[in-house]
Amino acid sequence: MATTTTRAIGIDIGGSGIKGAAVDLTSGELISDRLKVATPSGGEPNAIVAEVVKMVNQFGKTGADLPVGVCFPAVVLNGRTMSAANVSKKWIGLEAEKLFEKALKRDILFVNDADAAGVAELHYGAAKGHQGLVILTTLGTGIGSALLYNGTLVPNTELGHLEIDGRDAESRASYAAKERGRLSWHSWARRLQRYYTRVEALFSPDLFVVGGGVSKQSEDFLPLLKLNTPIVPAVHRNNAGILGAAWLAARSR
Template identity: 40%
Template sequence: MTSPEATVPAAQALGPASQSLPKLPESAIGIDVGGTGIKGGIVDLASGELRGERFRIPTPKPATPDAVAEVIGQILQELLARPEAPAAEDLSVGVTFPAIVIDNVVLTASNIDPAWINCDTSQLLSDLPGRTFTLNDADAAGLAEARYGAGNNLAGTMMTVTLGTGVGTALIHDGVLIPNNELGHAQFEGEVKAENKVSAASRERLGMDWPEYGEVLRRYLVYLERIQPVNRFIIGGGISQNPELFMPYVTGLRAEVVIAQLVNNAGISGAALFAAEQARLADSQSS
């Protein structure tokens, strides 16, 4: 006999209104580890919005696992001291890294200290309060956009493309994250990594004006369509705050191309949602 869980649409099966998971808590904490700063916030899981201001500490140099873990602990301590903090007995903490992360183990270090390779974050962060889960930073942003932002309630397949120091990609199908897509590291037009040509930092480094950059981005999205067809591209990262400068040149794609809605807080919101859902999944599987 088919279980009730198997009949739940994928968009709901891991969503805040899930019929197959116990109800999520009202809030969780997300912490986004970046190259220049580590920022965290308390996230309302119904809306994806932050409860109170986010808290940021500069990324230590060198950004070794122990040094970053200490900063994560400081951010968590500050957030838990707030009156709107989640209850200790139901605390989930999501942490993002600019790396491939599988089962809470960091497997790459293209934009972070090499000491992170094969680091088990479950052990590294085991002394922190609550239950901690880690994921790729672009995946967190893509999950947040799919559930709360420009992809909310969209069936089918979408990809969030974050444009900043590098290029991150996150693939979502019917509301479910397919992790560690990392197509910013694919070869593109002679570059070993697409991000060497397509990132916002590369635009400045190569001296591209906005029409030229918009055309490069258009060709990159055409390339992505060939290897991973989607219904919608969501363009995020800091560059998405000024879409009028480049979006008029991103034309002629089969997929719809839209601008992200959550921008700076997407990683925090997605990390918190991911952690809360993973905690509920673990509970349901052990019961």
């Protein structure tokens, strides 16, 4: 049953860093310093869990009664990680939610990182107030995705793995692919055009929201795309996972 709590802790685990903060769920603002540590080399489960425990403990007595949400770069089914992006393959098939709960000695909510980012944009950002189908994509090391239909999350969509020209779309159109290939904005936009045109044809969304760190440079590439669907940059970028994980954790109690 959902609670009326107005604060929660969000933890965002990535391949290079782990971030966390306490969140005011009414405003979507951070009410603590944003903590950040490097993801342990190799990204193995026990090492990451240990860092998360240390981070949550830094919130002290104030954080002891708050819901905790953790987002992670993997397909998450009933608390189990079914994939692993830029972390150890030991996560695949792991009862991750239970592992964190045992270490933290409390219940948590465990969710895919792009799904958390989508929820953040739905409640506090670029998708707020939009009905119909909103698709958030995060352009980074890969392409993460979140589908939101009339305010409801459809989890674990993994649209970065759509096949285009015989390859995963993210291998050609992620921001990492742009960097690897030293592509100009126009060259990268041509790849993005193929990707978003395919997604648009499959889902007929009402709105695209583009997240990831590169979204702060959206004026360099979004105007180059020609789509029927409006496409806008995300608002929260580096804080989106924290906000979405916190919101979902509070609603799961």
